[in-house]
Amino acid sequence: MSGQHSETSPITSLPSVVASKILSFIPWQEKTIVASVITSWAEALRCTEAWGCVKYGPEIEENVYFASAGRSDFVTCVKQYGNFMRSIHLYFGYTITYPMEPTGEEILMLIHKRCGNLTALLVEQEIPEGSHSVLSYRWTSSVGVLIKNMTMEFKSLKSISLRQPIIVWNQDEENMLMVLTCTSAASKITELELTYLSVLNHDGKLHLLKNFTGLKKLTVRREKVNNDILLHLVKHSLQELILYQEEELPYEDQQDLGENFWLEVKKVCPAFRVDLILRYVMILKILFPSSMPLRYLVLDFLVNVMTKGIMDHITDCYKETLQRFTYTNSFLENEEMGDSRVPASLICLTQKCSHLETLEYGFPLSSASIFLISQSRKLKNFVVPSVEVSYVNDISTDILGSKAEEYIDVINTADNCRKTLETTVSHILGYHWTLHDGPLKVNERIKF
Structure with missing residues (x-):
């Protein structure tokens, strides 16, 4: 049968x-x-x-x-x-x-x-x-x-x-x-x-x-x-x-x-x-x-470390072509301090580079900056090590511009904790997003 x-x-x-x-x-x-x-x-x-x-x-x-x-x-x-x-x-x-x-x-x-x-x-x-x-x-x-x-x-x-x-x-x-x-x-x-x-x-x-x-x-x-x-x-x-x-x-x-x-x-x-x-x-x-x-x-x-001047230069030169930007240090797991103005330039890069799909950043970044980056562009891949994140609102109203009132409450909410930040960014990007646990490693042979 x-x-x-x-x-x-x-x-x-x-x-x-x-x-x-x-x-x-x-x-x-x-x-x-x-x-x-x-x-x-x-x-x-x-x-x-x-x-x-x-x-x-x-x-x-x-x-x-x-x-x-x-x-x-x-x-x-x-x-x-x-x-x-x-x-x-x-x-x-x-x-x-x-x-x-x-x-x-x-x-x-x-x-x-x-x-x-x-x-x-x-x-x-x-x-x-x-x-x-x-x-x-x-x-x-x-x-x-x-x-x-x-x-x-x-x-x-x-x-x-x-x-x-x-x-x-x-x-x-x-x-x-x-x-x-x-x-x-x-x-x-x-x-x-x-x-x-x-x-x-x-x-x-x-x-x-x-x-x-x-x-x-x-x-x-x-x-x-x-x-x-x-x-x-x-x-x-x-x-x-x-x-x-x-x-x-x-x-x-x-x-x-x-x-x-x-x-x-x-x-x-x-x-x-x-x-x-x-x-x-x-x-x-x-x-x-x-x-x-x-x-x-x-x-x-x-x-040497990245500076605001070089970051802004990269943005101005490649805003029409850049699809992936990775900046990290594979050999350091702890925070490395550099130009404190770089996160603001990173937000600007995300806003101006119209074809950007992947952003990987292995240095200190505030939860407020992460929110603004995710708000700036629907990134397919956005990688930030959890150890590098500080839960503070360090964004000036100059960066927020005309959307200051619209964003300020959401930023303050996202500042609370990791879970809140991940939920907020997931909602903005339209897929389940989490912080990366462990240091951001770049392989010897980078596959594109």
């Missing part, structure tokens, strides 16, 4: 095209399980619609045993259904050549063999925090050859993203980027993320980047590029740039990426956007040319 019921159940009688659509929303690990339970859906797995974007990983939180088992399961899946996969994302937490079966390199070999209809491939290397053997994670020339072969042979492959590859810079024959630049394969790479670990042991500018003319998105250390390299890429296809600066630059390098450079970039690509991450450096106005099309700004563990 139960078998008869299952055969006539509405879910088992769905058209194959509908079943494939439903399967496309299920992780790859569960697709075959579902098909084995609902046997009428097995055929629905044998079409491109059922696979969507196949994501393997992340492995970084798995122990070796579970990571190896996960790789084996993924290999089995690719062997059976690889021909129907169009987009594959690989997040390796162990090195690609790690002595486990199967290796990441063998997975890439299998994708090369079985996934000839691929349109997008992303390969990311994650490294456990505090790892003392970064070189063991290196991507050797054999990895470069596999990626090169796929770019040359897969006619439908349009998007290739390589994130945090660990490059062997002291041996040209093992440098996987050199393998790519020796052929037209370099022009097929659309995203390249080169972190500090990627350029370890590399000296000077990354002139070989000029070969990657298909890049749409580039993440790179500020000291590794200059006007010539970047403008060359922009004139081809570059549209997004994530710049990390974590050391002071020589005087001659400071002259690059200035006002005139960004004006030229915007002439070539009006929609160009820059994300800037500054850590361990002295913050000065010269770092913020007014013509830079800045989208995200992350300031962490600066040598």
Whole structure:
């Protein structure tokens, strides 16, 4: 009776095209399980619609045993259904050549063999925090050859993203980027993320980047590029740039990426956007040319503290483009005093930056300031550590302006306690909002 019921159940009688659509929303690990339970859906797995974007990983939180088992399961899946996969994302937490079966390199070999209809491939290397053997994670020339072969042979492959590859810079024959630049394969790479670990042991500018003319998105250390390299890429296809600066630059390098450079970039690509991450450096106005099309700004563990003058400069320069503003100190959990006028400038930044969606602030802030910030803009993400909040009304009527009478009672109410503040801000923003417990940490690799 139960078998008869299952055969006539509405879910088992769905058209194959509908079943494939439903399967496309299920992780790859569960697709075959579902098909084995609902046997009428097995055929629905044998079409491109059922696979969507196949994501393997992340492995970084798995122990070796579970990571190896996960790789084996993924290999089995690719062997059976690889021909129907169009987009594959690989997040390796162990090195690609790690002595486990199967290796990441063998997975890439299998994708090369079985996934000839691929349109997008992303390969990311994650490294456990505090790892003392970064070189063991290196991507050797054999990895470069596999990626090169796929770019040359897969006619439908349009998007290739390589994130945090660990490059062997002291041996040209093992440098996987050199393998790519020796052929037209370099022009097929659309995203390249080169972190500090990627350029370890590399000296000077990354002139070989000029070969990657298909890049749409580039993440790179500020000291590794200059006007010539970047403008060359922009004139081809570059549209997004994530710049990390974590050391002071020589005087001659400071002259690059200035006002005139960004004006030229915007002439070539009006929609160009820059994300800037500054850590361990002295913050000065010269770092913020007014013509830079800045989208995200992350300031962490600066040598000096933010001042009202610099905050107002950032607001004036980027009020039409800024979408995220983060200012914190990942290494200090206690209050750090600076310019007492900065919170008022932070309110002004929120009011004037019309596209601002994310605000993260890790320094002392009053409950009254938090109220005014939330009132100024419907932020999608607003993060303030609870330890930095003081429950006082320190807002002058000059800041409130014409709305002084309207706001003063609400501000005084929000000043009472944490619960009242969170309830008030939640009501204003339109979603459940709470203060952040613990210090505001910024990850080494900032994901946008």
